[in-house]
Amino acid sequence: MTFAFDNSFHRTMEGFYAACEPDAASKPELVAFNDALAAELGLDRSGVSDAELAALLSGAALPDGAQPIALTYAGHQFGQFNPQLGDGRAHLLGEIVAPDARRFDIQLKGSGRTPYSRGGDGKAALGPVLREYLVSEAMHALGIPTTRSLAAVKTGDGVFREVFLPGAVLTRVAASHIRVGTFAYFAAHHGADAVRQLSDHAIARHYPAAADATNPYLAFFEAVVEAQAALIARWMQVGFVHGVMNTDNCSIAGETIDYGPCAFLDRYAADTVFSSIDRQGRYAFGNQPGIARWNMHRLAEALAGAVHAIGG
Template sequence: MKPSDPQGWKLQHSYAELPEGLFTRVTPSPVRAPKLVMFNRPLAEALGLNADVLAGEEGAAIFAGNQLPEGAEPLAQAYAGHQFGYFTKLGDGRAVLLGEQLAPDGTRIDIQLKGAGRTPYSRGGDGRAALGPMLREYIISEAMHGLGIPTTRSLAVTATGEPVIRETTLPGAVLTRTAASHLRVGTFQYAAAYGGKDEVQALADYALRRHYPEGLTQEAPYLYLLKAVAERQAALIARWMLAGFIHGVMNTDNMAISGETIDYGPCAFLDTYRPDTVFSSIDRQGRYAYGNQPYIAGWNVARLAEALLPLLHEHEEEGVRLAEEVLHAFSPQYEARWLEGMRAKLGLFGAEAEDEALAKDLLALMAEQQADYTGTFRALTLRQQERLPMSGTEAFAAWESRWRARRERQHADDEAAAQLMRRSNPAVIPRNHRVEEALEAAEREDYSVLHRLLAALADPYAYTPEQEALAEPPAPSSCAYRTYCGT
């Protein structure tokens, strides 16, 4: 660590080398009384930062936007997006990119302040964020990291000491988010709509250098980029579905080119298994329902293909044909990833023709019996089938007989199958009612509930006694659970 930089910052600014139309230089707006309420020490250390220094007042000043870290050159990124199917000009309306931290392992990680004040892209908004939604992103993003699902992460949450006016008056906060990058499908849409081929090509070259450098030596690098993004998204959405995660607002501006989960707004996890489940208060038509997520991901990849079309081939018809090949492959890629994960959840090695039917028949039983999604696989993992709501039914007995026969045919023994299931089925997820308990306590400045929850979610496959109570589903309620964007 350089003596001139005791905090450990090693910021660079490769994004700022792109055409100026893709960003605007801005400065975070200071807040009244910054107070660090959450600090991710392990993440800070992995980034090469001095956690001991940043855990105090110096960190609070930086993570609130009152003081710039050494080497920062803040900017707000421009992008567009299809929001619930309608194209809109957007941009970082309340986020400021401080720079890219060079971690000790050589990776380049964006450091972004979310809720840092107005920017030219605020569209009349105040550029601020409320404490509850920022803590929700901290909880869910760290839970996703624990589950092994690619995700942006949360470095800190800083209370501002200022109110935020939404439907009611709420305490304000700034989230410090880290990401492989903040390049989105919507970034390419913006370049295509408001720039031109040169801007799209500059952006595509940058994406290749940063995320897919092996594509630079390909004969068709931009087709390689499209294929690579599609493959990562197919894998990512399969992981979401296997974990019972609902993003809630899969607009194209919320789809990262890196393949990370980004922008945790009205997100939540399934309790009762129902493919049509929607938690988001703004998704009134169910566009982003749990069961629709694979389709929407493919739709979003198609929007990326449209933006890249001029780069795919000099003749438009041939470019369209190449793009269509990629798009037609998306659904099979997703299905293969999902089935691979479902085999692991059921303790199955190898592949047999009936595996897909075995998995989908179980899901049909779960939907019919209104079974808890995570709880069902947890019970199967612990061999506690008698606790399941469908236990004792003829349909489940028939399914269980097929499952046992399938496992008896494989070469792996029961212990190997049990270990595979334990690695694939979490003992605990951020249950919606537990998240709400933690957020309600935090509003009273009691963070002990949140810390206990985060400790359990850090290793969700541990199956510890401490995770037992947090694994229980909520009590039945006549009120549907709702989440809100917090924007």
């Protein structure tokens, strides 16, 4: 299956990622493949066996043109700034341009250690992989902006999470994997020039109209705020609880990303939480609009130097 990669982030954003390859799954087995999404992306699987797909989408073999990287970012986790996070168990294989001219990241999640793993094994268990596959596709069916799931593959390797569990890799499709935490990292460590470079890339990719504004970086910020507000409003309409709205789980593309302890309400209760470590209810269902606003304040802080360099 040909992906026809056009890897703009790898090509133009050196220093914003670490090049690294996924681990090779020992015995990949295809569990699910999203044929409808593949068709949207212009991917032709005719003549490609399940075994070949499993190898390509598990790290056992790399598709032609893939340039795997792990992205660098920071994050405000439960309100506290962690200055160094990054993709600790995911490899961005590259970008493809769909027949309708939209650009998408193709990422393997649960594919092994990266320079940002911080002692973790970089792997994922089958249960969480299937949960993200199902919930992200349900959100898409509900018309809510979200990352998508192209495939779930069992690796044939075990992962230890209190007990041994079957390992798996999710192939995630996103408009991009640039997060509020990405801006926070480069603002904290590299200053306004790096933030401007990242902003220019994000503007060109997601909000091209902002490039024509008097202050493109302010216009970019306003566009992200609008996208986040629209996204959270849709969450609230369907009773979706993200669970962990840290800034590293907040996409500047306005998509739902990183399905961890998420769920839908069975009955309305504003104080419902779905993270076992959220003991104070910071990310409770009813708090989500306020947390989205808090996250946008953190983006504003990261962009401040770039905005004020132009004026506005």
